Amino acid sequence: MTEHNAEKPLLEMKGVKIAFSSSTGIVEAVRGVDMTIYPGQSVAIVGESGSGKSTTAMSILGLLPGNGKVTDGQIVFDGEDITKFSNKDYERIRGSHIGLVPQDPMSNLNPVWRIGTQIEESLKANHVVEGSKRKERVVQVLEEAGLPDAEARAKQYPHEFSGGMRQRALIGIGLAARPKLLIADEPTSALDVTVQKQILDHLESLTKELGNAVLFITHDLGLAAERAEHLIVMHRGRIVESGPSRKILQNPQHPYTKRLVTAAPSLASSRIRAAREAGIESSELIAGAAEEHSDETVISVRNLTKEFNVRDSRGKKQQFKAVDNVSFDLRRGSTLALVGESGSGKSTVANMVLNLLEPTSGSIFYEGTDTSKLNSKELFQLRRKMQVVFQNPYGSLDPLYSIFKCIEEPLRLHKIGDRKAREARVAELLDMVAMPRSAMRRYPDELSGGQRQRIAIARALALNPEVIVLDEAVSALDVLVQNQIIQLMAELQRDLNLSYLFITHDLAVVRQTADDVVVMQKGAVVEQGTTDEIFDNPSQEYTRNLINSVPGMHIELGTGENLGLHE
CATH class of the missing domain: 3.40.50.300 (P-loop containing nucleotide triphosphate hydrolases)
Known part of the structure; x- marks a missing residue:
C-alpha cells in the first residue's frame, strides 16, 4: 500500500449501492453513497436504525452478511478498489489497515477465552508482531487501552470485566495493528456517560497520536458533533446531508436532520439552557414539565x-x-x-x-x-x-x-x-x-x-x-x-x-x-x-x-x- 500525502483521500466511496436478497426479492439497503475520508480525519455517520449506516461501514470491511452485496459503485481504500477484492485480499487489509471496534462488548468477546489470548489471536491474525514478542505486545495493548494492571488483566475472562473495561479491550484490539482507518460502530452505546466520555477521550488521544482516521457509526447526534469534524446524515439508505459537524447542527438543511437535531436529548439540554438565558421558560421546551404538581x-x-x-x-x-x-x-x-x-x-x-x-x-x-x-x-x-x-x-x-x-x-x-x-x-x-x-x-x-x-x-x-x-x-x-x-x-x-x-x-x-x-x-x-x-x-x-x-x-x-x- 502506498504512502499518503494528506491531500490524497484514504477512503473514497463513489455511488455505492448495497442490496440484500431475501425471500421476497431484492431489498436495496444503501442507495448511492458518496463519502471521502482523509488520513487523520474523524467522520461520523448518523441516522436511526435501518438507515443503512452500519451496512455502509461493513461494506468497507468486506463483512456484509452472506445475502448482501455491493451492486454498484466503487470503494477505493488507499488507492485500491476493494469492491473487487476476494476474501483473501480482505484478510490482508482487515485489522492491519482497517480496524473495527464493534458495537456490543458483551457478544464480541469470547466468554471462554482469557482477554490476553483474544488480543494475541488478533495480533497473530493480522501478522502484527512475531510470536516471541506477542505476550509483551498484549500487555502494551491493554495499557494503551487505559486498563490499569494490564498484566493481571490479560489473565482474566470477559465476565470479570465491567462493560467499560470490555469496550476498552475491544478498542485495544481494534488499534493493535495500527490501522490507517478505525471504524467504531456505536462504540459506547451500552455505557454510562462518564465511562463513555473516558473511552471517547482515550480513543481521541490514541488516534491523534497514531494519526489514523476514524469513522464513527452512531445514532447519538451530540456524540457525533462533539467527536467528529465531519458529519454525514443517512436516512433510508441515502445520504441526506453532509458537511462540517457544527455547521450542520447549527443550521440543518434537510427536514430529517432538523428532526434529529430537535429530538436529540443531549442537544435539548443545550436548548433549554440557551432558552433560559433568552428568558423563555424552560417548561415550554420540556415534555412533561408544563404544569404544577401537588405536594402530596x-x-x-x-x-x-x-x-x-x-x-x-x-x-x-x-x-x-x-x-x-x-x-x-x-x-x-x-x-x-x-x-x-x-x-x-x-x-x-x-x-x-x-x-x-x-x-x-x-x-x-x-x-x-x-x-x-x-x-x-x-x-x-x-x-x-x-x-x-x-x-x-x-x-x-x-x-x-x-x-x-x-x-x-x-x-x-x-x-x-x-x-x-x-x-x-x-x-x-x-x-x-x-x-x-x-x-x-x-x-x-x-x-x-x-x-x-x-x-x-x-x-x-x-x-x-x-x-x-x-x-x-x-x-x-x-x-x-x-x-x-x-x-x-x-x-x-x-x-x-x-x-x-x-x-x-x-x-x-x-x-x-x-x-x-x-x-x-x-x-x-x-x-x-x-x-x-x-x-x-x-x-x-x-x-x-x-x-x-x-x-x-x-x-x-x-x-x-x-x-x-x-x-
Missing part, C-alpha cells in the same frame, strides 16, 4: 438499605452494601429521576420499591402505608397500583404471546372483566400508546424496538396504575423513537395523573423529563433537588462530572428558526 407524596422511601452476601476473590463470605441509607419522596403526578452510573444501586432501589427485593432495613410507604406490613393479598392489590416498564423491550415481552395476550395478561391475572371487556380494554390501551388495533394479532418479533416499548407501556397501563417505575425505559431506543416515547409518557402522565419513578444513567433525558432528581453513587444518595437546581448548580463533583459527560451538552446550537421549531 405517593411513595416515601426512608433509610432504605440492602446488603448482599458476596464472596471475595479468596472465596471468603462478606457483606456488600448495594444500597446505603437512601431516602426520597415521589410526589403525585410528577417524575422523579434516580440517576447514577452502573453499580450505583439505583435499580436495586427500584426493585425494593416494586417489592421484588426485600430491604435489609428501612421502609417504603405507599400512600402512608408501610408496604413491608402487607399480607400477600394486600401486596397483590398493591401490584395493581404500581407497574414497571423495563429497559429491554426485547426481553420483557414473551415472544410466544401475541400482542393481545401480552397486554391482556395482567387483566386476566387480576380477574378483571370478561373476555369481551378485556378485548375492548386492550383496544383502548393500544389507542392510548398510538398503536394500530391491528397490532393485536401480531407477535413481538414483528415489531420494532420502539413499537415493542409502546406495547410494554400499554401493558403497564392495563390495570390503571398510579405509579410506573421506568427502568432505563428509553435508553435502548433511537433518538427519534426515544423522543416519541418521552412525549407519549408526558401526555399519559398529564391525562392520567401518573407518577413516574425513572431509573436512568442518561442525564440528557432526565433534563427533558424529570421534575426532581436523586443522584446516587456507590449505593448512597449524594445529592437531590429539583431538576433545575441540580443542573444549574450541582453541589457535588460527582454530579458535575455526570452532567459534563453528556455528549454535545456544551455545543452551541442554532435557534428554533433554523430548526423549523416554530412552524
Whole structure:
C-alpha cells in the first residue's frame, strides 16, 4: 500500500449501492453513497436504525452478511478498489489497515477465552508482531487501552470485566495493528456517560497520536458533533446531508436532520439552557414539565438499605452494601429521576420499591402505608397500583404471546372483566400508546424496538396504575423513537395523573423529563433537588462530572428558526 500525502483521500466511496436478497426479492439497503475520508480525519455517520449506516461501514470491511452485496459503485481504500477484492485480499487489509471496534462488548468477546489470548489471536491474525514478542505486545495493548494492571488483566475472562473495561479491550484490539482507518460502530452505546466520555477521550488521544482516521457509526447526534469534524446524515439508505459537524447542527438543511437535531436529548439540554438565558421558560421546551404538581407524596422511601452476601476473590463470605441509607419522596403526578452510573444501586432501589427485593432495613410507604406490613393479598392489590416498564423491550415481552395476550395478561391475572371487556380494554390501551388495533394479532418479533416499548407501556397501563417505575425505559431506543416515547409518557402522565419513578444513567433525558432528581453513587444518595437546581448548580463533583459527560451538552446550537421549531 502506498504512502499518503494528506491531500490524497484514504477512503473514497463513489455511488455505492448495497442490496440484500431475501425471500421476497431484492431489498436495496444503501442507495448511492458518496463519502471521502482523509488520513487523520474523524467522520461520523448518523441516522436511526435501518438507515443503512452500519451496512455502509461493513461494506468497507468486506463483512456484509452472506445475502448482501455491493451492486454498484466503487470503494477505493488507499488507492485500491476493494469492491473487487476476494476474501483473501480482505484478510490482508482487515485489522492491519482497517480496524473495527464493534458495537456490543458483551457478544464480541469470547466468554471462554482469557482477554490476553483474544488480543494475541488478533495480533497473530493480522501478522502484527512475531510470536516471541506477542505476550509483551498484549500487555502494551491493554495499557494503551487505559486498563490499569494490564498484566493481571490479560489473565482474566470477559465476565470479570465491567462493560467499560470490555469496550476498552475491544478498542485495544481494534488499534493493535495500527490501522490507517478505525471504524467504531456505536462504540459506547451500552455505557454510562462518564465511562463513555473516558473511552471517547482515550480513543481521541490514541488516534491523534497514531494519526489514523476514524469513522464513527452512531445514532447519538451530540456524540457525533462533539467527536467528529465531519458529519454525514443517512436516512433510508441515502445520504441526506453532509458537511462540517457544527455547521450542520447549527443550521440543518434537510427536514430529517432538523428532526434529529430537535429530538436529540443531549442537544435539548443545550436548548433549554440557551432558552433560559433568552428568558423563555424552560417548561415550554420540556415534555412533561408544563404544569404544577401537588405536594402530596405517593411513595416515601426512608433509610432504605440492602446488603448482599458476596464472596471475595479468596472465596471468603462478606457483606456488600448495594444500597446505603437512601431516602426520597415521589410526589403525585410528577417524575422523579434516580440517576447514577452502573453499580450505583439505583435499580436495586427500584426493585425494593416494586417489592421484588426485600430491604435489609428501612421502609417504603405507599400512600402512608408501610408496604413491608402487607399480607400477600394486600401486596397483590398493591401490584395493581404500581407497574414497571423495563429497559429491554426485547426481553420483557414473551415472544410466544401475541400482542393481545401480552397486554391482556395482567387483566386476566387480576380477574378483571370478561373476555369481551378485556378485548375492548386492550383496544383502548393500544389507542392510548398510538398503536394500530391491528397490532393485536401480531407477535413481538414483528415489531420494532420502539413499537415493542409502546406495547410494554400499554401493558403497564392495563390495570390503571398510579405509579410506573421506568427502568432505563428509553435508553435502548433511537433518538427519534426515544423522543416519541418521552412525549407519549408526558401526555399519559398529564391525562392520567401518573407518577413516574425513572431509573436512568442518561442525564440528557432526565433534563427533558424529570421534575426532581436523586443522584446516587456507590449505593448512597449524594445529592437531590429539583431538576433545575441540580443542573444549574450541582453541589457535588460527582454530579458535575455526570452532567459534563453528556455528549454535545456544551455545543452551541442554532435557534428554533433554523430548526423549523416554530412552524
